[in-house]
Amino acid sequence: MIKQNSNFFEKVYILVKRIPEGKVMTYGQIADILGTKDARKVGWSLHGNQDPKVPCHRVVNKEGKVALNYSMGDWREQKRKLLEEGVAFIDEMYVDLKKYLWQMR
DNA sequence: AGAGTGACTCATA
DNA sequence: CTATGAGCCACTC
Numbered sequence: 001m002i003k004q005n006s007n008f009f010e011k012v013y014i015l016v017k018r019i020p021e022g023k024v025m026t027y028g029q030i031a032d033i034l035g036t037k038d039a040r041k042v043g044w045s046l047h048g049n050q051d052p053k054v055p056c057h058r059v060v061n062k063e064g065k066v067a068l069n070y071s072m073g074d075w076r077e078q079k080r081k082l083l084e085e086g087v088a089f090i091d092e093m094y095v096d097l098k099k100y101l102w103q104m105r
Numbered sequence: 106a107g108a109g110t111g112a113c114t115c116a117t118a
Numbered sequence: 119c120t121a122t123g124a125g126c127c128a129c130t131c
Contacts, residue, residue: 008128027113031126038126043112045128059112067112075112 008034012045019058022086023102024095026062033104047071057081064090064097 011034019025027039034042039061046056049071057078060066066075066082079089087100 031113036127037114038128039113040111041113041127044110045112047112056112061113062115069112071112 008036008041009045009048012042013049013051013054016046016054016056016059019055019102022100024058024060024064024082024087024097024100025102026060026064026097028062029101029103030059043067058085058102060095060097064095064101065093066095 012030015030015033016025027042030042031037031039042059046054046059046067047069049056052072056071057066066078068075070078072078075093079093082095083089088096090096
């Protein structure tokens with residue numbers, strides 16, 4: 001069991017929950033907003049996540065590639081959800097970041 | 106304290 | 119395209 005007492009964990013939750021439908025975010029982007037340089041920690045936090053309220057399927061790496069270790073199932077499941085929200089894939093595992101990357105204003 | 110691990114990213118070759 | 123090495127930081131043993 002992963003220790004989720006850290007403040008970082010909550011921040012990741014809050015931020016990911018704010019991602020609107022049809023948008024995605026990268027690990028590096030989240031890490032930067034949370035004041036860290038470590039994108040691994042973001043992925044690690046989401047890996048320990050099992051809360052269905054957190055749309056972790058909207059979080060992808062910097063190339064727009066989906067994660068292979070998706071908590072709710074396979075990466076295929078993640079892809080399916082994104083497609084239903086209107087996020088187009090430019091390849092089998094890559095989303096179009098140019099159009100769907102969500103940036104805070 | 107030290108070593109290993111990890112849903113990442115960047116630079117180099 | 120692949121392969122390494124490094125940086126990053128929390129966790130476990």
